[in-house]
Amino acid sequence: MRQAGRYLAEYRDTRAKAGSFMGLATNTDFATEVTLQPIDRYGLDAAILFSDILTVPDAMGLGLSFVNGEGPKFERHVRDEASVALLKVPDMDKLRYVFDAVTSIRKALNGRVPLIGFTGSPWTLACYMVEGGSSSDYRAVKSLMYQRPDLMHQILSVNAEAVAAYLNAQIAAGAQAVMIFDSWGGVLADGAFQEFSLAYTKQVLEKTTRTHEGQTIPRIVFTKGGGQWLGDMTALNCDVLGVDWTVNLQRARALVGDRFALQGNLDPMVLFADPASVAKQARRVLDDFGQPHTGTGCGATHIFNLGHGINQHTPPENVATLVETVHEYSRQMRR
Ligand code: 1CP
Numbered sequence: 001m002r003q004a005g006r007y008l009a010e011y012r013d014t015r016a017k018a019g020s021f022m023g024l025a026t027n028t029d030f031a032t033e034v035t036l037q038p039i040d041r042y043g044l045d046a047a048i049l050f051s052d053i054l055t056v057p058d059a060m061g062l063g064l065s066f067v068n069g070e071g072p073k074f075e076r077h078v079r080d081e082a083s084v085a086l087l088k089v090p091d092m093d094k095l096r097y098v099f100d101a102v103t104s105i106r107k108a109l110n111g112r113v114p115l116i117g118f119t120g121s122p123w124t125l126a127c128y129m130v131e132g133g134s135s136s137d138y139r140a141v142k143s144l145m146y147q148r149p150d151l152m153h154q155i156l157s158v159n160a161e162a163v164a165a166y167l168n169a170q171i172a173a174g175a176q177a178v179m180i181f182d183s184w185g186g187v188l189a190d191g192a193f194q195e196f197s198l199a200y201t202k203q204v205l206e207k208t209t210r211t212h213e214g215q216t217i218p219r220i221v222f223t224k225g226g227g228q229w230l231g232d233m234t235a236l237n238c239d240v241l242g243v244d245w246t247v248n249l250q251r252a253r254a255l256v257g258d259r260f261a262l263q264g265n266l267d268p269m270v271l272f273a274d275p276a277s278v279a280k281q282a283r284r285v286l287d288d289f290g291q292p293h294t295g296t297g298c299g300a301t302h303i304f305n306l307g308h309g310i311n312q313h314t315p316p317e318n319v320a321t322l323v324e325t326v327h328e329y330s331r332q333m334r335r
Pocket of ligand 1: 051
């Protein structure tokens with residue numbers, strides 16, 4: 001949903017061969033192939049593992065499937081004491097296919113670009129686990145949160161532990177950076193965000209391996225709709241804060257200072273405009289952040305990215321325009 005996906009014809013071909021989304025994700029060769037497709041096509045600067053955030057609740061026994069055109073569905077949802085009591089950190093062996101894919105992708109990349117591993121945040125995974133799939137109003141998960149915060153905390157504690165173990169296994173398998181997608185953190189009220197989302201992202205970061213084979217593993221936290229809580233997020237032990245398109249990068253930079261890089265934040269819908277407008281909007285994002293640091297290491301730099309997943313109807317040639325513009329213009333800015 002960030003690089004690979006249905007907007008690419010080569011992805012649709014491989015997915016048809018695999019028969020289903022999970023057929024694609026659980027097959028090492030297919031997962032490797034689709035991870036590399038956008039890298040080969042566009043010359044991107046990093047690869048992101050082809051998998052999904054929902055593999056973790058699937059491994060917890062909730063029964064994941066992706067119905068064409070309907071999005072993810074779980075056979076069982078978690079909404080009452082009995083189902084919460086059954087939840088536990090899954091045996092990481094059930095997710096072996098993800099770690100095998102990481103190792104295989106590293107081999108296939110052969111040092112061309114670094115590989116980013118990822119997970120959903122405890123809160124974002126809980127949304128799907130309680131709702132049983134995607135939701136437009138988060139009614140079930142918010143009812144549980146307000147009525148039985150004790151059960152909600154129980155789910156989130158299990159998720160935090162599961163997600164940390166999942167990231168650690170990806171790092172051991174060769175992931176060179178990790179990203180936590182808190183895609184639905186922004187649907188929470190102020191106060192609820194800190195208690196039910198941020199606190200558990202913090203736990204995940206505390207339990208995640210900092211280095212592997214002498215290399216620091218950078219950690220990225222992306223909260224869609226989380227711009228108003230960037231100040232709270234500076235308490236996180238991570239290196240990069242991902243932001244969506246509602247955030248002004250210059251103000252965000254002033255707020256987070258040198259301790260964090262910022263990742264983002266083009267509105268994915270820009271990619272439906274004509275190429276000249278795509279290029280203009282890409283330059284606008286780079287200008288908003290301003291001159292990046294010129295030193296080495298982490299610091300107040302900018303990692304260009306979309307502010308959310310890529311829409312399945314995106315014209316692929318506009319992504320080419322975007323990548324070319326970002327490369328050209330950001331090199332110009334660094335001169
Ligand atoms: O190259 C890549 O895109 C990397 C693999 C990747 C990533 C990082 C996929 C494959 N999904 C994700 C993350 C993900 N999955 C998020 C975070 C998105 C963000 O904040 O940017 C979310 C919310 C999901 C859950 C999910 N997976 C949905 C539901 C979205 C919703 O609105 O509730 C759906 C439809 C999927 C399916 C999926 N996962 C990935 C792809 C390419 C697809 C769609 C293509 C298909 O069905 O074949």
